[in-house]
Amino acid sequence: MKTKALLAAGLAATSVLALGACGSSSSGSTASSGSKSSDSGGNQTLAIYAWAGEIPDSVIDGFEKETGIKVTVDTFDSNETMIAKLATGKSGYDIVEPSQYAVQLMVQRNLLDTIDKSKLEGFDNLNTKFVNPSFDADNAHSLPWAWGTTGILYNEKCTGGEITSWSDLWDSKYKGKIYMLNNMLSAYIAGLQVQGLSATTTSQADIEKATTKLLEQKPLLAGYNSDNYADLVGSGDACIAEAYSGTTAAKAVQANQDVHFIMPSEGGTLWTDSFSIVNGTKNQTAAYQWLNYTLKPEVAALLTDDGSLATANSAALDQIKNEDLAKSPAVYPSDAQLAKAEFIVDPGEALTYYQDGWTKVSAS
Amino acid sequence: MDRVVAWFCRLVFVFLYVPIVAVVVYSFNASEVSYRFTGLTTHWYSDLFHDDRLLATLRTSIVVGVLAALVATAIGFLTAFSLARFQVKGRAFFLGAILIPLIVPEIVIGVSLLEVFSSIGMQTGILTLVLGHIVITLPLATLVQMGAMAALDPSLSEAATDLGATGWITFRRVLFPLLRPSVLAAFLLSFTTSFSNIVISTFTSGVGSTTLPLRIYSSLRTGLTPELNALGTLLVLFTLVVIFLVGVRQMRRILA
Amino acid sequence: MSASTATAPARGLRAPARGTLLGYLLLLPAVAVIVLLVIVPMAVIARQSFALSDPLLGGTMGGFTWDNYAKLFDPVYAKTMGYSLGLAALNAAVCLVVGYLLAFYISTRPANRQPVLLMLVIIPFLTDFLVRTFAWITLLGSGGPYVRIARALGFDASSLVPSQFAVIMSLLYAFLPVAVFPIYASMRAIDPSLREAASDLGAGWWQTHRRIFIPLSATGIGSSIMLTFVPTLGVFVIPVLLGGGKDPLVGNLIVTLFTEFRNEPMGAAMSMVVLVLMLASVAVITGLLRLLSIRSNRRAA
Structure with missing residues (x-):
């Protein structure tokens, strides 16, 4: 009997934990099929697959607030596992954040969409050092974000x-x-x-x-x-x-x-990590909204302020609030x-x- | 000699909790770097409670862990029972096959599962996570319960049958109570195995179903935050409290 | 593994003649899982181990070649394999001794305390693996309590990370529950009257264990050895974080082949070799256990 009671208690405990965590996850990454909704309509979603720590929560929260789009962010620990997941063609992700050599590989495997520059605002904000890189001519498939x-x-x-x-x-x-x-x-x-x-x-x-x-x-x-x-x-x-x-x-x-x-x-x-649009995404509009949002200087500056990483956005440099980080040789x-x-x-x-x-x- | 063993085992329990004590202590460390202790703070706990995304991964891990452990324990029980009680053919082959997930490095299982799932058009998510975790917890659950069944005294069930009990009653009244601790052991082991898995989850998780260890592992690159110590502390304390409460209630029942 | 093949017909739940159909029915769920989620994926891997690799893009190009296996004969791989097997055996041995004693201890506590003790064994593992590993790094590192205490006592201690000791200790830590649980499950099911009989006969501690507990929990011991020995080969975080990453295990090698080297076919070939080697060692362990159990049965008869 005791064992049974304990087992029951253990189960109860785990389910309480589950519910507790469930209740508190009001916004952000809820477990749902990310990219099922269509472009039109209010309930838009955007599924992002990125390096951990390279998209500060403040950027996601700001984007959700401004656009009303619900964002799901999942993180990976190597370009190779990320490519393996996307290569299935059914990953469900809309935006992905590959490193430079991975962009090359993914373009060759046809995993990335071509970026339509006419839909972008603020492309000129990017640091010329990272524009038109050797791995992706004319930034056809990737917009540099962190370096x-x-x-x-x-x-x-x-x-x-x-x-x-x-x-x-x-x-x-x-x-x-x-x-x-x-x-x-x-x-x-x-x-x-x-x-x-x-x-x-x-x-x-x-x-x-x-x-x-x-x-x-x-x-x-x-x-x-x-x-x-x-x-x-x-x-x-x-x-x-x-x-x-x-x-x-x-x-x-x-x-x-x-x-x-x-x-x-x-x-x-x-090195640079860039944002790319996953080939076959159903959330094109939301994906471009994300690219445009992250091209904004005040948003890109958050990468340094909240993520201690260097932004590839030149216009953002003046907007960084944390002077120490902006001057730190370990970041810039x-x-x-x-x-x-x-x-x-x-x-x-x-x-x-x-x-x-x-x-x-x-x-x- | 038994006394020496008892002391040795108490030391083993201490050994098990040494790093946990460190996790608890460092969850109050004001410094962000672990090699220095600069004072006390509860800062990491408030960070944790506001980190909705981290807590969402915790929820995913618990849901997946409970589901995978329940299924694996149940299947493992049936399997172990069948192998111990009935003379089925091909058992050696069968047991070899059940062991494969333990032998093959997880990355291989992960990659091949992903290929199988994608070839039948299954999108990765909670379901594929649970399936992937069943693969690695089933051998544990089966082996643990098989150990218990093999050690059961055969005369027990014979005696019960002699006394006129039917198969089902023998099972329920005589065998199952003896096997219950092993069922608990199998469940606990399966749950924690699933709860701490990194590699299988890497390949079987999908949009919005990042598990806690996955999130922690991928954040190694930018450094683990003491917030994770706070989370570990709370998980351990919470379980200890539940066990203590249940324990006290049971003692009362016995005394009453 | 068929430790129970050896023991079950002799002891355990003796198989009745009737109800074999029920026996097969009970196996159905496991068969489904094994076929769909183990055999089929393994067939994919077996196929890939003969495929040509696509060094530029990663993935496979189809075709048939023995090259992936031929390359594994490089002494470089043999060295890693030998080191991994040695470490796995050492880990299994350490875990077996500690796990056996702990399982015995728990199974001799009052019945209502046992589940609590079992829970106490498992609770530390609710904290994340990496969080625990980093706790060990802090404890054993140069700023940590180990060095401070040792220095306060007048020893010339320095950081234990990275070191072989740290690797073995953290392997024991990681695998202890897996070592304890199967043995505990076997011990728990041993008839308590045997225990009393043994102590009434005044048999010594070692005698009691050699004659009664070890043979009767042989299946659990076998499972425990298997569950600690086999997965050690696939470990890849511990050797890097606590061992300094200079001596990779087979697990590290396969991860590297699948990721950085973008060479899935060779990773697959390596996995097949590991699989065959491991199944062979499992057969050896099982054979030894069978001998042990036959001998003890003969003695009992």
């Missing part, structure tokens, strides 16, 4: 001085206190640039040189980590780490004045720092050379 860099995060107390170059990630002084990003192409950025090679190379010889360099580095590493390296640098468990700019870097720099984010003298790289590296930064694109057929190399590095 960032791959550089170095270090703890000055631990390194004992300023860090300026990728080669510091190969300095045996810091043995056991160095982290690299746990991602093939990111690791190769450092491996290539440290030898003066381009991070976008497709040459087999170059890639093999980088592989040798990465193999040489592995004994010095504490590990490969893309998740909590900023905490590790902050706490001093790591002296120096290959790192992405943006939210976590900004947080780490803010929390500890010894922590700095820099672009290496060899260049570093740039200076133009001088960005001068040599390379724009990472899909390596295409050279991917196999990277894979062969990375397999060796992982297993060594």
